[in-house]
Amino acid sequence: MSNYTVRKLKIGNTEQMQTLSRAAGELYSRTVVNFWRTVRKQNKWLKPSSMMRWLSNDSENRLHAHSADAVVQSFYASLKSWRERRKTDPDARPPRRRKWFFKVQWKSSAIKVKDGKLRLSNGQGNEPLVIDWAWDTPKLIEMGWDGKQYEIRACYATEEVSIKESGTVAGIDLGEIHLAVAHDGKETIIANGRLLRSKRRYQNKLKAKLSGLIDVKKRGSKRRKRLIRSKQRQLAKLNNQIKDIQHKQTTKLVSTLNNRGVQTVVIGDIRDIRKSVDYGKKANQKIHQMLHGQTRQMLTYKAERLGMKVELQDEHYTSQTCPQCGKRHKPKNRLYKCSCGFQFHRDAVGSINIRRKYLGCMDIPVVGVMASPIGVRFKPHLQCSPVPLLRAEQ
Ligand SMILES: [Zn+2]
Structure with a gap:
């Protein structure tokens, strides 16, 4: 049996979390703006690698380099998904909206667990985000807003499934x-x-109808016995059809x-x-x-x-x-x-x-x-x- 491979933890709302989430939002917005500006002015789709090199980090270096990359990758994931969807859905919209806040991801290079604490590294010169942690080291961590507070989603790769x-x-x-x-x-x-649903419905109806007929017959009467046998036969037949x-x-x-x-x-x-x-x-x-x-x-x-x-x-x-x-x-x-x-x-x-x-x-x-x-x-x-x-x- 496989256990949860994503662990979620509510972590409240601190200034540090807001700063990180806002840094990700800014970087995401700059990615959006740069991408569509290049499309408009040069008629060119910037590749993720060029975009990452260009933006390299958020303006104030608040995020870990890999967390910054993850923000850019998120935008390209939405873009890719839109391009797939629009093949079948003419109403599909491309990702154009800027975001004030955005989820922050940490890849394994920025994740450490020691002495019951999870330490998530941020940009150079910045304090790590430290959270009480009683579990193994996750492979990937995401911090997002759940509507009321911040939430950590820790991804583990299970042993059997790489x-x-x-x-x-x-x-x-x-x-x-x-x-x-x-x-x-x-x-x-x-x-x-x-077909299965319609058989089920019919089975219920038939059951009710035949039970009604049987109920008004006198107990012990021949007619009643015959009806009961007939009910069992008909229901068994339907049951076999459903099984089939x-x-x-x-x-x-x-x-x-x-x-x-x-x-x-x-x-x-x-x-x-x-x-x-x-x-x-x-x-x-x-x-x-x-x-x-x-x-x-x-x-x-x-x-x-x-x-x-x-x-x-x-x-x-x-x-x-x-x-x-x-x-x-x-x-x-x-x-x-x-x-x-x-x-x-x-x-x-x-x-x-x-x-x-x-x-x-x-x-x-x-x-x-x-x-x-x-x-x-x-x-x-x-x-x-x-x-x-x-x-x-x-
Ligand atoms: Zn959705």
Whole structure:
């Protein structure tokens, strides 16, 4: 089992933190201004390396050189993501806004842990940022504003998963809308849940209807017994159909991932999270839970049978966090839309974030991956053999 690979810690708000965050904001703004000015005046896109050399540090040398580089890299990450998005989204906006404050990142060269303190180096001649710390040395640290105070996000690379291997990790979200959605860093694969949902609904309706009929028959009567038998038969048949869909969909999903070279399958684990649902939805929730449990089980043994490793990942906030800017909000319908311009399938966002959470880079924005999803739709004769995949409708 993999543990958290991002550790978050609230650290309050001091003048030093503000100074650092403002320095990053200034540097980010200068990057934005310089980039677009060069585009306008020379019709040229400055490369990140030229930009870094040009700006080299914030004007007052408050940031560590690598922290300054990270600010410039953040701008280029947004730029890259916009260029990918605009291929499919005409409303995508380029990163043009200046920022008064911006997140500060420290790379390993600037991170030290000693005597229960975390020391984050800043520009020469400046005090390090010192924080009480009872844990290992992180690989990467980010300090950002959580709306009320500053927050440290410490990234650890897990032993099993190096960055090189991340290409072989897929996240799976057992969705609200779809049976399961997988994301492997490049492609999103959706096991469509429409047919399954309609079968479920029909099953509930049928159950209610037949129970109603049985209730008005006299106890012990022949008619009542016959009706009970018929109810059991009909429900069992539906149950088999549902199982069949689940089996075919999960087999197809797992074999697709296997064919794509995926070695580790990370499934979002929801078991603790669904407690906070209001009671009116409880029955519905139970069905969801059961279905998710079955799907998880099927995916697990099928993936393991093909030699893949299966891990569970706590999926707190994975369906709400924007993979691009990290802001959090609840999607209202099937489409996840963020104010930063990012939009994608709601369940797909979950799978992207589950994967990122497992890899420990929750805060590194997703860039250039929003290819339109591949659909695994149920067809009665769907089997494990490779079949050309359909592009799913949005
Ligand atoms: Zn966003």
